[in-house]
Amino acid sequence: MDATEAAAVLARARQGDSDAFRALVERHSRSVFRLAFRMTGNEQDAEDVVQESFLRAYRQLGRFESRANFGTWLYRIVANCSVDLMRAKQARHDQVRGDSLDDAMELPAADAPGPERMAQSAEIQQRVQAALSALSPLERAAFTLRHYEGRSIDEISAALGLGTSAAKHSVFRAVKKLRAALAPLRSLQS
Amino acid sequence: MTHYSEDDLTLYYYGEGRRRAAIERHLDACGACRALYREIAGTLAMIAAPEAPGRGDQYGLEVWQRIRHRLPERDPRPWRDAWASLFAADRLGLAAAAALLVVAAFVAGRVWPRVPANTPAAPRTAAAGEAGRAPADVRRRILLTSVADHLDRSERVLADIMNAPDRGDISTEQQWAGDLLTTSRLYRQDAVDAGEATVASVLDDLERSLLEIVHSPSNVSAADLDEIRRRIDATTLLFKVRVLGEELRQRENAPAPAAPRQTGKTG
Numbered sequence A: 001m002d003a004t005e006a007a008a009v010l011a012r013a014r015q016g017d018s019d020a021f022r023a024l025v026e027r028h029s030r031s032v033f034r035l036a037f038r039m040t041g042n043e044q045d046a047e048d049v050v051q052e053s054f055l056r057a058y059r060q061l062g063r064f065e066s067r068a069n070f071g072t073w074l075y076r077i078v079a080n081c082s083v084d085l086m087r088a089k090q091a092r093h094d095q096v097r098g099d100s101l102d103d104a105m106e107l108p109a110a111d112a113p114g115p116e117r118m119a120q121s122a123e124i125q126q127r128v129q130a131a132l133s134a135l136s137p138l139e140r141a142a143f144t145l146r147h148y149e150g151r152s153i154d155e156i157s158a159a160l161g162l163g164t165s166a167a168k169h170s171v172f173r174a175v176k177k178l179r180a181a182l183a184p185l186r187s188l189q190s
Numbered sequence B: 001m002t003h004y005s006e007d008d009l010t011l012y013y014y015g016e017g018r019r020r021a022a023i024e025r026h027l028d029a030c031g032a033c034r035a036l037y038r039e040i041a042g043t044l045a046m047i048a049a050p051e052a053p054g055r056g057d058q059y060g061l062e063v064w065q066r067i068r069h070r071l072p073e074r075d076p077r078p079w080r081d082a083w084a085s086l087f088a089a090d091r092l093g094l095a096a097a098a099a100l101l102v103v104a105a106f107v108a109g110r111v112w113p114r115v116p117a118n119t120p121a122a123p124r125t126a127a128a129g130e131a132g133r134a135p136a137d138v139r140r141r142i143l144l145t146s147v148a149d150h151l152d153r154s155e156r157v158l159a160d161i162m163n164a165p166d167r168g169d170i171s172t173e174q175q176w177a178g179d180l181l182t183t184s185r186l187y188r189q190d191a192v193d194a195g196e197a198t199v200a201s202v203l204d205d206l207e208r209s210l211l212e213i214v215h216s217p218s219n220v221s222a223a224d225l226d227e228i229r230r231r232i233d234a235t236t237l238l239f240k241v242r243v244l245g246e247e248l249r250q251r252e253n254a255p256a257p258a259a260p261r262q263t264g265k266t267g
Helices: A003-014 A018-040 A043-063 A070-092 A094-111 A121-133 A137-148 A153-160 A164-189 B006-013 B020-029 B031-046 B059-070 B079-086 B089-111 B126-132 B135-163 B171-193 B197-215 B222-234 B237-253
Strands: none
Touching: A003 A018, A003 A043, A018 A043, A018 A070, A018 A137, A018 B059, A043 A070, A043 B059, A070 A137, A070 A153, A070 B135, A070 B222, A070 B237, A121 A164, A137 A153, A137 A164, A153 A164, A164 B006, A164 B031, B006 B020, B006 B031, B020 B031, B135 B171, B135 B197, B135 B222, B135 B237, B171 B197, B197 B222, B197 B237, B222 B237
């Protein structure tokens, strides 16, 4: 689909043409899933976010400005849907989250595997995932957008509807927590 | 010598910040900051992007199949205009009429003469449709349809509150919430009367959140908004509203209860 065709499809979708919206869903689903997976760290949650994001996008198409980039607009919706879902999950599992925070901090000391084993990237990533799970939804979202998606602080601020300072501090808090949680891994690596 | 903070060095790692050249020079000269930067960079380098499970070429189509029946009616006009028209006087009149219809259906159900249990049931044909159903069934269906619509509208206002900027004017959302609140009370009472305990319970939770939105300051602070969101999250209200809405739609479309299963042709 070239740029002119994409613009025409988008215009039809904005006028309520469901076939045109279907073309947008088919075109963007995989990238939406990838972002949702990075944001939530969970396949089933990512699927929920994909569906909710497209439903929300459909409802809000009237607000979309045709000069803007649809992909960018959609990624903001995905980011916010992910935060909503993580907040809802956090509310349901507050107790569990507290436990997992402790777990994330204590993992390396708890079973103290040797340096060779620790060097295995799968194990490191598992511990990284535990540390990421202990972040607040907003911290995780801001960190994901900065670290994995390469978005600037200004872009994160726009995507999550935060002030620049709040976006920046969400990233800083995430990095601090991750450093604390992963410090034992660093010492074992060095 | 002035040292740089962890936050400065984090921004530097990500290629942001205004003092990049100065930090670079400082890192060449300062061992302490260089060590801190190495530690930050080393930790962040360990965090590789997780590989998302693969999704095939047909994935977009699968997503479409999952959502196509859930696409709501959409008004292409800008949202504030859409809201304004939603609450225009004629719409409110329609909502009031719908609520009145529900109440009337309940009253009719209560005074409708009951057919004695031993009376042979009149033959029913498919054409008889709704008219042939028991009044209680019709009444229940009217209630389910009305509540499902009500939940759709409530979901939208809750989602907008969850996604609103962290502070600012929420007067439009409040106006909407206020209108929904009145209807919600009516439906909750109807649900209690109809023995729909789950529906009544979700509507009760919904009422509390709507009430909180209505009674918040119009220019809401970040803390107030956070409190509203926390309560919505704590009761997993958005999730419940969505799930119940879907469940009611399914029940609405389900065939009528099997009760007197007779057709025009009995053989």
